[in-house]
Every structure is written in structure tokens, then in C-alpha cells.
Amino acid sequence: MLSDISLGKYYKADSILHRTDPRIKTLLYVVYLVVIFLIKSPAALCALAGVIAVQAVMAKVSLPVIWKTVKPVLPLAIFIFILNILTIKQGNLLFGWKFISITDYGISRAVLMGIRLIFLILSTSLMLTLTTTPLKIADALESIFSPLKIFKVPVHEMAMMMSIALRFIPTLIEETDKIMKAQVSRGADYDTGTFFNRVKGYLTVLIPLFVSSFRRAEELAVAMDARCYRGGEGRTKLNPLRITGFDILVGLFLTVCAAGLVVMDLTLR
Amino acid sequence: MEKISVQDVTFTYGSEGADVSAPAEPAVENLSLEIEKGSYTAILGANGSGKSTLAKLIDVIEVPDSGRIVVFGKDTSDDSVFWQIREKSACVFQNPDNQIVGTIVEEDVAFGPENLGIKLPELRERVDQALKDAGIYELRLREAASLSGGQKQKLAIAGALAMRPEILILDEATAMLDPRSRDEFLAVCEEMRIRKGLTLITITHDMSEAMRCGRVIVMSKGSKAAEGTPAKIFADISLEQFGLRRPVIIKFAYEIARLAGVTLTEDDLSGEARLRERLTKILTSPDLADADVPDEESDAADSDRRKIMSVKDLFSSYDGGKTFALKNINLDVYEGEILGIVGESGCGKTTLISHMNSILKPSSGEIEVYPGEGVTLRCSQKKDVQKIRQSVGLVFQYPEYQLFEETVFKDICYGLRKMDLSVEEQKERAVTAAKSVGLNKEVLRKNPFELSGGQKRRAAMAGVLAMRPKILVLDEPASGLDPVGREEMFALIRSLRAGGTTIIIVSHNMDEAAAYCDRIICIRDGEAAPAETPERLFSDREKTEGFGIDQPKITKFTDQLKKDISKRIPDVVFEKIRFDPEEEARAVYRSVLKAGRRDVK
Numbered sequence: 001m002l003s004d005i006s007l008g009k010y011y012k013a014d015s016i017l018h019r020t021d022p023r024i025k026t027l028l029y030v031v032y033l034v035v036i037f038l039i040k041s042p043a044a045l046c047a048l049a050g051v052i053a054v055q056a057v058m059a060k061v062s063l064p065v066i067w068k069t070v071k072p073v074l075p076l077a078i079f080i081f082i083l084n085i086l087t088i089k090q091g092n093l094l095f096g097w098k099f100i101s102i103t104d105y106g107i108s109r110a111v112l113m114g115i116r117l118i119f120l121i122l123s124t125s126l127m128l129t130l131t132t133t134p135l136k137i138a139d140a141l142e143s144i145f146s147p148l149k150i151f152k153v154p155v156h157e158m159a160m161m162m163s164i165a166l167r168f169i170p171t172l173i174e175e176t177d178k179i180m181k182a183q184v185s186r187g188a189d190y191d192t193g194t195f196f197n198r199v200k201g202y203l204t205v206l207i208p209l210f211v212s213s214f215r216r217a218e219e220l221a222v223a224m225d226a227r228c229y230r231g232g233e234g235r236t237k238l239n240p241l242r243i244t245g246f247d248i249l250v251g252l253f254l255t256v257c258a259a260g261l262v263v264m265d266l267t268l269r
Numbered sequence: 270m271e272k273i274s275v276q277d278v279t280f281t282y283g284s285e286g287a288d289v290s291a292p293a294e295p296a297v298e299n300l301s302l303e304i305e306k307g308s309y310t311a312i313l314g315a316n317g318s319g320k321s322t323l324a325k326l327i328d329v330i331e332v333p334d335s336g337r338i339v340v341f342g343k344d345t346s347d348d349s350v351f352w353q354i355r356e357k358s359a360c361v362f363q364n365p366d367n368q369i370v371g372t373i374v375e376e377d378v379a380f381g382p383e384n385l386g387i388k389l390p391e392l393r394e395r396v397d398q399a400l401k402d403a404g405i406y407e408l409r410l411r412e413a414a415s416l417s418g419g420q421k422q423k424l425a426i427a428g429a430l431a432m433r434p435e436i437l438i439l440d441e442a443t444a445m446l447d448p449r450s451r452d453e454f455l456a457v458c459e460e461m462r463i464r465k466g467l468t469l470i471t472i473t474h475d476m477s478e479a480m481r482c483g484r485v486i487v488m489s490k491g492s493k494a495a496e497g498t499p500a501k502i503f504a505d506i507s508l509e510q511f512g513l514r515r516p517v518i519i520k521f522a523y524e525i526a527r528l529a530g531v532t533l534t535e536d537d538l539s540g541e542a543r544l545r546e547r548l549t550k551i552l553t554s555p556d557l558a559d560a561d562v563p564d565e566e567s568d569a570a571d572s573d574r575r576k577i578m579s580v581k582d583l584f585s586s587y588d589g590g591k592t593f594a595l596k597n598i599n600l601d602v603y604e605g606e607i608l609g610i611v612g613e614s615g616c617g618k619t620t621l622i623s624h625m626n627s628i629l630k631p632s633s634g635e636i637e638v639y640p641g642e643g644v645t646l647r648c649s650q651k652k653d654v655q656k657i658r659q660s661v662g663l664v665f666q667y668p669e670y671q672l673f674e675e676t677v678f679k680d681i682c683y684g685l686r687k688m689d690l691s692v693e694e695q696k697e698r699a700v701t702a703a704k705s706v707g708l709n710k711e712v713l714r715k716n717p718f719e720l721s722g723g724q725k726r727r728a729a730m731a732g733v734l735a736m737r738p739k740i741l742v743l744d745e746p747a748s749g750l751d752p753v754g755r756e757e758m759f760a761l762i763r764s765l766r767a768g769g770t771t772i773i774i775v776s777h778n779m780d781e782a783a784a785y786c787d788r789i790i791c792i793r794d795g796e797a798a799p800a801e802t803p804e805r806l807f808s809d810r811e812k813t814e815g816f817g818i819d820q821p822k823i824t825k826f827t828d829q830l831k832k833d834i835s836k837r838i839p840d841v842v843f844e845k846i847r848f849d850p851e852e853e854a855r856a857v858y859r860s861v862l863k864a865g866r867r868d869v870k
Contacts, residue, residue, distance in 0.1 A: 240389070
């Protein structure tokens, strides 16, 4: 059930994007985030689709995996599409009935927003979640934000918290599953009944889950203590991040693509 | 001489500590002991005797309120050497999940040395070496969460070894492992002790594990109750008051000695091979005492038992038929029996019991439950599912983790509230259920999270029993309990059976499965063999090996002993095996007496 959704999950492969330094990928991700929201012209959007296809090839991610990534956001994309159609009143009226009015501008806007959302999910997945382990993302964020340490921002601690949280996701999913099964065998029913009853039903899972999370946290703290954890000061790393010529090449290539898209969009507008 | 020296230490957990229910009671009181460098020491004692606190004190996770602890010449209360001591000692705790920090195996192993500031390439070298020593080098790039329990605990050992400690403390580290993983895990630790001169301290409830150690320290109520070699400790029956139990083999040996009227020396008990040799000698001696060994009554023949559940051609798949967790399971369960389901971790035991309770739907096949004469419930019939869940009570492993209500009473009533019963009826059932597991009315008003571990488990069981199931399925009911707790749990299970409930127990502890079950079904890789009596199953070593399970410890020991005796008394015919060590001792003794022992070679 939970394992079917590939959104936000690491996809194991050996590809160009998998090997690229996570900091470069994080920065590229931000660049593409901006590009996706800048571009408006249909031709540039098609070109962007092309670039994303190139990224997918660079990440060696197959079509079914991409479909699995996009599928869960489709309802949201459709919702945004309809919302835009119905709410935008500018432009030439194409269809009007009572309070519903559909305009040509509204349609083009709705298409644009829907496409943007899908592109957003694709580039997040390809640049980060599918190709980078959660721990590497945490590492990258720690490294990128390390200048903030001057202002006493606990960058290392935040990264450590993030990576531990990520590490415990599978453990807690497993535990949730166990508790749910146990309660179901005692007669709990999570699928039928009124909304209120269902929410109440989930308390039978959430309370034990909370209690056990606190217990785990306590035990983990002792275990970390025993392994001499004392904050980020003086820690070394088994796999330190290192930027190579290869990383720069990948970074340059995708940045040039992004710049090209923006220039193209501006000239065509 | 270098040693760990605990001198008159008292320690009380502060008010912010986890254990609010017992404030102000010192966890460790006036404790003095010494552990020599390079030694192998077991620390035994009932739950709450202060064993784990001692481990934390040695590892400087806590500092004594009074008294001193000196680890290899360094005082733990001295702030300037605090990190040096902690670097030297490493701990492995009970729950492997709660000590893994890294997402990837090798990253987790590196966590300790990274904290110590070890630089590359030494860091890499340490990590690789530790992974190899723990025997999990080939798993180094796997996700830690995807490992099995045994592998996770080896990962914890690797993480400890990578810090290059001088002291390794195992705090009930084998409690959650199946027997095979347990042996492998201990073998790694023991090898490291010999190769690297580690001081190995193991805190355990497993008496057979204590037999492997050079020395045993028994703790009770925060102080040292006894100390000595395992042979000396287990020779002293009075130590049972501290929650200790003799290992089965020792029990067996003492019964033989009692019958033969000889005394066993500490030396005799110093090792299994040694003990076997001695017992062979006793039993084959020409002047073996003609002890009066009463014939034990034979088991009642299988009368016409009523079938209460039937599993028919069950297939189970998680992924729509690509791989099967269970393949073609056929099994009949009879009313009033205790049926054991055994097999290695991950073989499909838990999947099978989830099907029995209709939590999982079979890919194909059927499960029928016959709660009363002429009534048949089928798991494929949607209308029957809720009734099956009520007829087949399921208690998962560590059921205390599913408690959630404000009071024990409300929690027990949770299942009842879904059953359309009157309030009085609910109350009556809850109180009866609580009584049947040994909880009094006072406990019912308490918050479940205030209870002790054993009480929590009972409360959770009561929640299932209140629904008055015909069949009670228990997944590892005794895991994590100390020897006394285990005895009490099995006494409870027997009393439930005597009250008319059919019991199904999932276990990886062959000693207990053999001792308490009427029939046992073995599962390996999702396939099951027909259910058999423990005597038939475990008397054939090849068969058990084929299923990837061990024989019970007592059977393993006596198998070899019987072979040794047969060499000297060729015409001896042994009775069928028994799993109570004292009964087995009497059976062996009887067989030897009958065999005309006088013509010894």
C-alpha cells in the first residue's frame, strides 16, 4: 500500500545524475524551480519538457518509475487545472452558464499551471529524491548552509535531525503497520464509519506510535551517547562530499540548458 | 593490574528519569565488584535488579551518586578523562532498530569513529575491518532498515568494533534474536575477545549464554548477590531466589546425580563435553545405584478431538502473485490443544497467523473456523470475517506496544465496545479477563503506561481474552521476559488451555516449543511440514536441520550422551525423548537400568 508510491523515494541505479555531487544537484534543482515558474511560452515549455527528458535519461530512470512518480499528483494537477479555468475571468468568453464562465485566457493559464506542477514534481524527483539518498540530501544542505554557522545557526544539528528522521521513516511505517494489524484483530475498523469515528479510530494507532517513538528516541539518545556523539565539532566523514570536474561538467551543462530555456522564452514572448 | 573496579556505588535515577513509577528507589545500591581486563563476564539477575544501570555507569552514560568506578585506572567521575573512558567502552543494546543512526550500513558503522574525529583513510580502514569482523562486509551498501534482526544486531556490533574499544558491553543484546542469529552473534563477540583482548561483559536472561562465560555476577535489588564461575553459581540452588534458573543441561545432570547418589563437582560442570563424559561414566558404572525410578505415565492417546480450525491449500502473496510468503499450507487445529508454529525469522510464521485472524486475505485457499458444533466460518465470506476475528484472538509480539487508553480497564474494553454488548456485560467480561491473566481490580484503574513490562503484556492479553476467543494465537509470548517471567507466562498459557481455550504459539525458542506444545508445525521459506508431536519432530536431527531449526538444548545434549552410552552398553534401548530435563534424566536412568548394565565392556 505505502510502498507503491514512488514519490519521494530513492531509486537505486548507477547513472550520471546519481553520481553527481548532491550540492550541485540541490543548486540545480533551485535553478530549475525558478526556470519552471519563469517560462510561459508554449515553445519554451516544450523545450523544457525536452530538457527534463534528457535529465531522465541522465538519471537512467525508466518510464514506469516516472509514471509512478507523477501518478499521485495527477488529482492535484487536475484540481488546479479546474480551479484555474473556473476562477479566471479575464480574456474572451468561450462558454458561459450561470456563474460558470470559461475564457481562452483561463484555459491557457490552467494548462500552464497543470504543466508546471507536473514539471515541478518531475524535476524534484529527478534532481533530488530519485537520484540522491536522503542522507546525501541532508549532507548537501548541511554543507550549503554551513556559512550560517557564523550566526550560531545549528546547521549540523538540523542536518543530523533530518537524517535521523529519514532513517526512521521505514521503521515507523513498519511499526504503524504492526499496530494497525493488532488493533484490527481487536475489532478496529479504519475503512468504514463516519469521518469522526474514523479519525477517532486512528487515535488507537497514533497514541501507541507516539509512545513508542518517545521510547525509541530515548534509547537512541543513549546509544548515540555510548558511541561518543558530541555534536558536529571535530566530526569527520566517511564519505565526504567532493566536487570533481565531472560534477562541474554536469552542473555547467544543465545550467546552460536552463539559461537557454529562459533566453528562448524571453525572445519568443 | 588493569581492571574495572566498582567501589561501593549507589545511583538513583533523577526525577527527570524515565521510570516515574518507582521514584527515589536507588537503581544500584552499595555495589562493589571487579572485572578483570580481557575477562568474559555474565551479569545475571531479574528485571529491575540494576544490570543495565551498571552498564551505563561503566560506559559513563551515568555517573554514580556516591562511590567510585575506576575503569582501567581512570575514575569515571573525573571530567577530564570522561571521553577517554567512553571511547574505550562500547555498548550493544537490546533493540537493534533503536541504535542504528545511519541510513546505509557503512555510514552507520562509521558513526562512532566519525564522532571520535578519525580521519580518512584510517576511518575507511576501520569501517571495512569492523564490517569484516562482524561478517557483514557484503551488506555494507544496503539500507540499514532493510536488514533482518540478526543482521541489524551484527551491524550494531560492527559499529561498536569500529570504535576500537577495549570493553564491549552487551546489554541483553541477544534477547530479540532467534537461536541461530544468537549463536552467530555471540561467536563474533567471543572471537573478538580472544583476538583483540576485549573485556566482554554480557547482561543476559539466557542461562545457557551465561554458561559460556568465565565468570558470573548475580545482581539483586541493585547490589551483588553472588559471584563465581558458572559451575559454582548454578550448583547453588538457593540462587533461584534471585530469579536465576539452572540451564536445562545442569538440571538434567543434577537429577542423574541425585538418582545415582553421587555428587557433581564444580569441575564436572565446567563444560558440556566434560559434563557428558562424567555422566556417561556415572551411568555406565557397574555399580550404578538401583534407584527406584517410577515409570512415568504415558501420554493420553489422541481421543476423538474436535477440529476447530482448518487451513486449506493456503497461498499468500504480498505482490499479487509474483512471490509467495506462504505456499500451499494445510493444517488442522484441534480443540483444546497447544499447537506450536516454529521456523527461522522471516519464514512466514507471522504471515500465517495474520491469515488465521483474517487480517490478511489469502491469494488462494481457505481458512475455516468451527467455533461451535455445526457452525462453519470461512475467511472468504465477508460476513464471517468479523466473527473469525472474535473467535480467533491474536496477540502479536510485544502486545504492550498496542495499549492506548487512559486506564487498563478501558483498554481491555476496546474490543468489547465493538461487539454490541451491554455495559454490564462488557464490565463483567473485562474483569474476568483481567483476573484470568492475574491482574487485580486495582490495576484496572491504572494508566497502562504506569505498569511494569510484564503487567503491560498481561493487560494487552486481557484485551484479547475479553472477546472470549475460542482460539488464542500468541506470537512469541515470552520474548523479552526474564526466566521467572517466562515461567509465569507459560503457566498462564497452560491455565488458559485448561479453561478450554485452544492455543497456538509462534516461537523460535525450541526449548519452550518442545516443552509446552502438543504438536508442532515447522515452516521454512513459506512451506510447512505436517504437524507432529515434539517427540517425533525433534528426535530426528536430520529432519530439524532440513527445516533450518535447532533441536532443543536438552535433546542436543542427550542425543550425544545416549550415543556415548550406547557405545559402552550396546543393548540399551532408550525411551522416547522428553523435554523436561528432570523427566528426561529419569527416562535415561530407567533405560540404562533396564539394559542389564552389568555386562559393561
